[in-house]
Amino acid sequence: MKINMRKCDICGTCVAVCPVDAIYVSEYEVTIDNDKCISCLNCLIVCPAQAITEEE
Amino acid sequence: MAEEKFDVVVVGAGPAGSVAARFAAENGASVLMLEREREPGIPVRCAEGVSHAGIAPFIEIDKRWIASTINVARLFSPNGEHAYMYNNGTGYVLERRLFDAALCEIACKKGAELRLRADAIDLVWENDQICGVKYRHQGEIKTVYCDIVIGADGVESRVGRWAGMKTAVMLEDIDTCYQYTLTNIDLQGDSVDFYFGNQISPGGYIWVFPKSQNTANVGIGISGHLAKNNPPKKLLDEFIGKHFPNAKKTYEVCGGVPTANTLKEIFRDRIMLVGDAARQVNPVTGGGIVQGMIAGSIAGKVAADAVKEKRFDKKFLKKYKKEWDKRLGHLQNLHYALKNKFFQLTDEKFNNIVEICKSIPPEKFTLKELFSSAVKGDPKLVAEIAKAFVVSKFK
Numbered sequence: 001m002k003i004n005m006r007k008c009d010i011c012g013t014c015v016a017v018c019p020v021d022a023i024y025v026s027e028y029e030v031t032i033d034n035d036k037c038i039s040c041l042n043c044l045i046v047c048p049a050q051a052i053t054e055e056e
Numbered sequence: 057m058a059e060e061k062f063d064v065v066v067v068g069a070g071p072a073g074s075v076a077a078r079f080a081a082e083n084g085a086s087v088l089m090l091e092r093e094r095e096p097g098i099p100v101r102c103a104e105g106v107s108h109a110g111i112a113p114f115i116e117i118d119k120r121w122i123a124s125t126i127n128v129a130r131l132f133s134p135n136g137e138h139a140y141m142y143n144n145g146t147g148y149v150l151e152r153r154l155f156d157a158a159l160c161e162i163a164c165k166k167g168a169e170l171r172l173r174a175d176a177i178d179l180v181w182e183n184d185q186i187c188g189v190k191y192r193h194q195g196e197i198k199t200v201y202c203d204i205v206i207g208a209d210g211v212e213s214r215v216g217r218w219a220g221m222k223t224a225v226m227l228e229d230i231d232t233c234y235q236y237t238l239t240n241i242d243l244q245g246d247s248v249d250f251y252f253g254n255q256i257s258p259g260g261y262i263w264v265f266p267k268s269q270n271t272a273n274v275g276i277g278i279s280g281h282l283a284k285n286n287p288p289k290k291l292l293d294e295f296i297g298k299h300f301p302n303a304k305k306t307y308e309v310c311g312g313v314p315t316a317n318t319l320k321e322i323f324r325d326r327i328m329l330v331g332d333a334a335r336q337v338n339p340v341t342g343g344g345i346v347q348g349m350i351a352g353s354i355a356g357k358v359a360a361d362a363v364k365e366k367r368f369d370k371k372f373l374k375k376y377k378k379e380w381d382k383r384l385g386h387l388q389n390l391h392y393a394l395k396n397k398f399f400q401l402t403d404e405k406f407n408n409i410v411e412i413c414k415s416i417p418p419e420k421f422t423l424k425e426l427f428s429s430a431v432k433g434d435p436k437l438v439a440e441i442a443k444a445f446v447v448s449k450f451k
Contacts, residue, residue, distance in 0.1 A: 011211075017224060024214070026175055027092050027173065042280075046312060
């Protein structure tokens, strides 16, 4: 998964729905640990800013 | 730097964290609050509505952080009709930035320490026991030791996950929200408005919370599992185009609101979770300020008692959950069940509910009256749901 930080509002909604604790929010950015990610797409679906895409 | 040790470390200085810190400090514990941002209360991700009765036990009302005073709620059905509800008591639309700062000040005055731009990144363990928090501060990784951690780190909470608790919520149990503060709009100014309907806001509602006669927080919440096909921003923009064509946006924010039940596990040895982190939010309305403050007050007091007794095990901390269940947990249970019914209603049923509400004279609008009127209308479902909504709206 990939986060477009230009769109991201750093709201943390994605973290709440991540079943495997693969997303981390700091004061200024959100990062996804793709080694942990199971591609469930929960984060992509709930992101209110539509900032998350599936990485090719 | 010398090793730091506090009795209690609270992660997050929102309403839940600040109230927890204050109750722990005023009952004798040494307390450190870690706040990720440069001040408490920012960024504001909130519609900012609360009831007077909800906040009054925790803070003296100060007009500095009140944008407007609310006397009535209006429920709008999909067909555009609306009903008034007067029986919720006085409410306020807050200036959350100032309100959160005021709550945090109280905690500090009671003796709690506040560390800003302090981003918690992990728990510290010793012999399989939590014994502190690791955090990033001024470019360094630092460690603070403590006997109890209170996780008040909001919807994006990770403190609970670090402790091994299951905090992830299901897609249908989170609302995807988008909100603007609009100006140049014409309002009565003393009513909060809710718009329902499966076209307007599937699995949620649109709110208009006035901050003055011509400004308001206008936002939308869509149930997470429906958000992909119904992007909240798009629906909100459509609504604003229709209802407030001359509006200008002065603030834009998005976020997620848990509409789940309280987590099964909100404490373990040496740790408690409060507020959004524990999913202590009214699942029908998405309101969580007062819930978080109540949970914070309970957890803060229990933490201080634990310090006095030197008992940090989950057997002792169980008091927190017991008290929470008694105060609001049971109610949240009920609301969670009702949420699932309420937001599955057809537009026709929404219309019926508002019709029934309208048939009751506003001054006589009590739950009892609604109930007896509802009997002749649709059914117990209507009464049950409307009751839950009224009772819960400003709780």
